[in-house]
Amino acid sequence: MKRNLLPARLDLAQSVTGLVLAVFMAFHLVFDSSILLGANAFRFVSGALEGELIFGQKIPLITTLFAGVIFAIFIAHAGLAMRKFPQNAAQYRAFRSHMKEMRHGDTSLWWLQIWTGFAMFFLASVHLYIMMTQPDTIGPAGSSYRIVFEWKWPLYLLLTIAVVLHAAVGLYRLALKWGWFEGKDPNRRRKTLKKAVWIVSAVYLAMSLAALGAFVHIGLTGQDHFGNQVEVVPR
Ligand code: HEM
Structure with a gap:
């Protein structure tokens, strides 16, 4: 009998795309x-990532193309994950009662991953689309303006929590x-392993939320927390 290798291949593809996204996020949040x-x-870091050190000026197209590739991997990963979502109310109920009965930590973690993943369908798509179409606005002034005056802070707050939890549970499950x-x-x-994953995630969460606070501070006061002036004006 011929074995059907498709489910195993899809599983592998999901693991690989997830790992690539987790490694990307580890650098991105730093x-x-x-x-x-x-x-x-x-300003230096965002300029360097847009080719300033090599070409002597920023090339926003680099960000557009790179964000496009990340978006494609993100869509592939989300599409593959849809196979694992409960498909109807009966499956949903069955899983919930199973989870309550078992009270098994790893089963509950899987549930957390499903919900944070679902939230990211919407949250990450908005962010990625903005990064692709407005790369020239990235910088201390432009990013702070976006976060405070274009109301991106609630989106980033939710996205930060969702992505760190999702990546933490994802990496733990991948390792197992x-x-x-x-x-x-x-x-x-x-x-x-669980302890190590939670410690690293807590550090990432604290660092990223502090960064979000720093952008908000710049947006509201027009200076960073060292007192350097930043001209936060509408574009
Ligand atoms: C190549 C693609 C990406 C680029 C160029 C990019 C760029 C940026 C930039 C410049 C910021 C600072 C705020 C701003 O200017 O709006 C930011 C913040 C953020 N990004 Fe991305 N991003 C990318 C992909 C992603 C993905 C795939 C995710 C998650 C699924 C993500 C999650 C976040 C989060 C959570 C923040 C806020 C972090 C904080 O709390 O300080 N980004 N991103």
């Missing part, structure tokens, strides 16, 4: 948080699924 080192640090840290005592390994 670059974003350069605002904590002041407006000039963020592909047996990355297996050893003599799998139960102990699992607990250590």
Whole structure:
């Protein structure tokens, strides 16, 4: 009998796209948080990512193309994940009662991942579309203006929480699924892995929320928290 390899291939594709997005986010949130080192640090980092160090000037098209590639991977990952969503009310109810009965931590984590993933369908799409179409606005002044006066702070607040939780649970489950840290005592390994993932996520969450606060501060006061003036004006 011929084996059907499609489900295994789709699973692998989901793991690989998820891992690529998680690695991207690990760098993205650090670059974003350069605002904590002041407006000039963020200006330098965002300029460097737009080719300033190589071409002597910013090339916004680089951001448009790169954001397009990330968007495509994000859509592929979300599409593959839809296979795992409960498909009707009966499946939904069955899973909920199963979860309550079992009170199994990892099953509840899966539920958290489904909901944070669902929220990101909308939240991340808005963000990615803006990054693709308005790359020239990225910078301490433009980003702060967007966050405060174009009301992006509630979107970023929710997106930050959703993406960090989603990536944390995703990486933990990926490590278990592909047996990355297996050893003599799998139960102990699992607990250590869980702890490590939660600690790293808490650090990322604190850093990113502080960065969001720094953008809001610049938007409202016209200066960063070191007192450097930033001209936050409508574009
Ligand atoms: C190549 C694609 C991307 C680019 C160029 C980009 C760029 C940026 C920039 C410049 C900011 C600072 C605020 C602003 O200017 O609006 C930001 C913030 C943020 N981005 Fe992205 N982004 C990309 C993809 C993503 C993706 C895929 C996600 C999540 C699924 C994401 C999540 C966030 C979050 C949560 C914040 C706010 C962080 C905070 O709390 O300080 N970004 N992004």
